[in-house]
Amino acid sequence: MMPGTPRPAALIMLLGLMTGGTLPADDSALDRPEVMQVVSLAQWERVLEAKQPGIIVADLWASWCVSCIERFPKMVDLADRFSQRNVTFLTLNLDDPQDASGIEWSNGFLAGLGGTFGHYRLDENLTVAFEALDLMSLPVVLIHDGSGKERHRLTNDNPNQQFTEADIEAALEALLAGAEAP
Amino acid sequence: MMRRLRMVAALLLFVAVPVGAGQYNDIISIGDSMPSFSGLPATDGGSYSSSDFDADVLVLVSLANHCPWVRGMDAGLIELVESFEGQDVEVVGFAVNHREDDRLPAMIEHGKRVGYNFVYLFDESQALGRALGATRTPEYFVFDKARKLAYTGLLTNSPARETRDGDVMFTNGAPTAFYTRDAIAALLAGDQPDPAETRAQGCSVKYE
Numbered sequence: 153m154m155p156g157t158p159r160p161a162a163l164i165m166l167l168g169l170m171t172g173g174t175l176p177a178d179d180s181a182l183d184r185p186e187v188m189q190v191v192s193l194a195q196w197e198r199v200l201e202a203k204q205p206g207i208i209v210a211d212l213w214a215s216w217c218v219s220c221i222e223r224f225p226k227m228v229d230l231a232d233r234f235s236q237r238n239v240t241f242l243t244l245n246l247d248d249p250q251d252a253s254g255i256e257w258s259n260g261f262l263a264g265l266g267g268t269f270g271h272y273r274l275d276e277n278l279t280v281a282f283e284a285l286d287l288m289s290l291p292v293v294l295i296h297d298g299s300g301k302e303r304h305r306l307t308n309d310n311p312n313q314q315f316t317e318a319d320i321e322a323a324l325e326a327l328l329a330g331a332e333a334p
Numbered sequence: 335m336m337r338r339l340r341m342v343a344a345l346l347l348f349v350a351v352p353v354g355a356g357q358y359n360d361i362i363s364i365g366d367s368m369p370s371f372s373g374l375p376a377t378d379g380g381s382y383s384s385s386d387f388d389a390d391v392l393v394l395v396s397l398a399n400h401c402p403w404v405r406g407m408d409a410g411l412i413e414l415v416e417s418f419e420g421q422d423v424e425v426v427g428f429a430v431n432h433r434e435d436d437r438l439p440a441m442i443e444h445g446k447r448v449g450y451n452f453v454y455l456f457d458e459s460q461a462l463g464r465a466l467g468a469t470r471t472p473e474y475f476v477f478d479k480a481r482k483l484a485y486t487g488l489l490t491n492s493p494a495r496e497t498r499d500g501d502v503m504f505t506n507g508a509p510t511a512f513y514t515r516d517a518i519a520a521l522l523a524g525d526q527p528d529p530a531e532t533r534a535q536g537c538s539v540k541y542e
Contacts, residue, residue, distance in 0.1 A: 253498040289538040308538040310360040
């Protein structure tokens with residue numbers, strides 16, 4: 153689609169948001185412990201809202217993102233350590249809804265992963281998802297503070313500022329220091 | 335409620351606002367000069383510098399053998415090169431990652447297997463990739479005769495990826511807009527590409 157022209161999927165999503173028609177009636181349905189809970193963009197927002205107040209780490213990934221997969225063990229380690237300090241770790245999978253083999257692989261991968269995560273899969277075309285979430289590539293780690301504000305967006309979008317797990321840890325320690333201060 | 339309204343407002347913006355230059359790259363912008371490079375080894379056994387390429391249009395494209403998006407769009411890249419045969423256009427691929435399956439020996443094997451029909455360089459120092467702000471594979475950079483950046487981003491409006499089944503899946507169905515091809519054609523015709531920049535979609539590049 154040429155830039156500047158209306159995007160049908162986006163318009164459909166927009167109408168859904170305006171009418172509330174795509175939202176679940178019960179937020180508790182978003183917290184079920186299966187491997188990946190399928191969510192729309194609007195439902196993902198509700199997932200984040202439901203975790204407040206509290207710090208949230210959201211790891212955005214896909215089965216085609218080799219570097220995402222390779223770094224997952226380090227995220228498991230971080231989740232194990234920081235979940236004891238009331239930090240919620242979530243994963244948001246961006247496999248294409250029509251990519252059955254990718255989704256199957258991702259479910260199997262997560263099932264054997266361990267860690268204290270809530271796993272979600274975005275039910276959205278990747279081009280639309282990247283534009284709506286303003287992503288350039290994966291992996292991306294989003295860190296929200298206790299008020300729900302996105303305080304850190306860790307990406308590999310700048311060759312000179314690519315993130316590591318040490319950046320995640322530093323960001324969490326800084327947020328926790330603020331949250332834990334008297 | 336407020337969050338929903340903010341999201342609606344954001345979506346209205348992304349539906350209505352055209353893509354502008356400089357939007358999807360932290361380092362290089364449309365109109366910037368092409369970074370020079372020298373002595374980069376290629377899969378053909380040669381060594382190349384930016385001064386070796388003097389065509390009216392020079393296309394640099396970041397690649398990575400391991401990347402499912404690169405593998406899914408290899409055919410489109412080869413077809414792009416074929417479509418400009420006999421015209422004053424040169425296409426040069428370059429790889430940046432240091433992982434073993436992306437380094438020169440693997441590049442040689444991959445290029446032979448899929449039939450790459452262009453010079454394929456290994457940017458081991460990662461200096462070229464850094465100077466271009468190349469953070470995704472594939473990501474296209476189209477330079478004019480004066481070696482100013484005229485277009486960067488996607489090959490087409492429907493990026494393709496190799497699935498775990500080995501199939502090729504197009505994100506948005508059959509492509510209907512061929513951004514890189516049209517950018518090259520525009521420059522050959524003396525015009526400026528429109529759009530000049532699109533959001534590249536692919537694997538991330540790992541800088542050491």
